[in-house]
Amino acid sequence: MPDIAVKTIKCSSCGASLTGISSWKPTVCDYCGSAVIVELPPETASALADRPRCVGFRIDAAQAVERLKAWLKSSFWAPGDLASTARTDEQAEIYVPAWEVKVDVETAWQGARSETRYRRVSKTRTDPQTGRTERYEEDEPYKEWYPASGTRHGSYAEMINASGALTQQETSALMPWDTGAEAGEEDLAAALGRGRRMEEPSVSEAEATTRAREIIEGKERAECGKLIERLDSASTKFGEFVARRAILPVWVFRYQYKGKVQRAVMNGQTGELHGERPVSGLKVALAIAIPIVIIAGIVIVSMLMK
Ligand SMILES: [Zn+2]
Structure with missing residues (x-):
């Protein structure tokens, strides 16, 4: 130069x-x-x-x-x-x-997925013609939740x-x-x-890294949310930040x-x-x-x- x-x-x-x-x-x-x-x-x-x-x-x-x-x-x-x-x-x-901030991350997530099950329930109904009440049984759906967890890897350049x-x-x-x-x-x-x-x-490398960390945490949470029906927690571990002007x-x-x-x-x-x-x-x-x-x-x- x-x-x-x-x-x-x-x-x-x-x-x-x-x-x-x-x-x-x-x-x-x-x-x-x-x-x-x-x-x-x-x-x-x-x-x-x-x-x-x-x-x-x-x-x-x-x-x-x-x-x-x-x-x-x-x-x-x-x-x-x-x-x-x-x-x-x-x-x-x-x-x-x-600042172009590059980092690899690993996010451990925990949540739950559901399965629909049926249970036999006893109900009553009234016959409109005779006016008589009778008992009957029916299968009623309900959700059973199972814990799930996993990790995902991401590469970012913010x-x-x-x-x-x-x-x-x-x-x-x-x-x-x-x-x-x-x-x-x-x-x-x-x-x-x-x-x-x-x-x-006007923004230092340290400030830029902090901002990038917040943005990436939000994105990781959103990505984990797509993996599981109900996301309970997501914890992101960051690799080495490489910030380049x-x-x-x-x-x-x-x-x-x-x-x-x-x-x-x-x-x-x-x-x-x-x-x-x-x-x-x-x-x-x-x-x-x-x-x-x-x-x-x-x-x-x-x-x-x-
Ligand atoms: Zn001015």
Whole structure:
């Protein structure tokens, strides 16, 4: 990797730290548009030395903007003028930090499965013709529970969000990421030289491991629940955690609509988009009002016909 001079800025509004090439002259934060940004001392740009895995972008700037515009147009609830009046010129290619946490697990589970059995029971019934009551016997079903237990093995590779600006919800919405061997790794220094940015991680390796553990415990419990009719307990033993810093290619758009800044994020590999679209007040009002008018009309007509 060639050595290049970088600079890191921190946004006082959303808390994100972004690293770019030293000639980069940012005026606002790429994530939130805040102008309150400070340059950090050079030693904070640890990223190049750490050599995180750099998964390449597959969607270029023109494709990204085209997809954003189509997405702005496609919502039924969005105001009609959204796509034509929203400014979409504020965009950045950001390598968003994450931890790829790999671990093998073994879960011991206990539960029970049932079998339907029948028992002879004595009942009474009254003959409707004669009015006489008589006793009779019938087979009645009941469930007998048998204890069951077992172990299952699982292999996990969880992608844990480490961005200070994007939420786990935002990054999860962009999943999945192709981080396999064919994912097209890029040289980070060269990528920054082309005007891309990289966010410094806000989540430590230890925090990421703890989060991954919670997520995997939940998934294991759900998997064990599929193995047995009634799951009573599941206890997961973890192997050695291997956490690797990854940086994920994300297009970040800030677009303005009627003076309000909205953010949308796009998976730079697949084009998957996530964000808030403004909702048209008029369309929502009509959607509520039209059924009310129809119902009121039916009520009035039915009253008049009585
Ligand atoms: Zn910010």
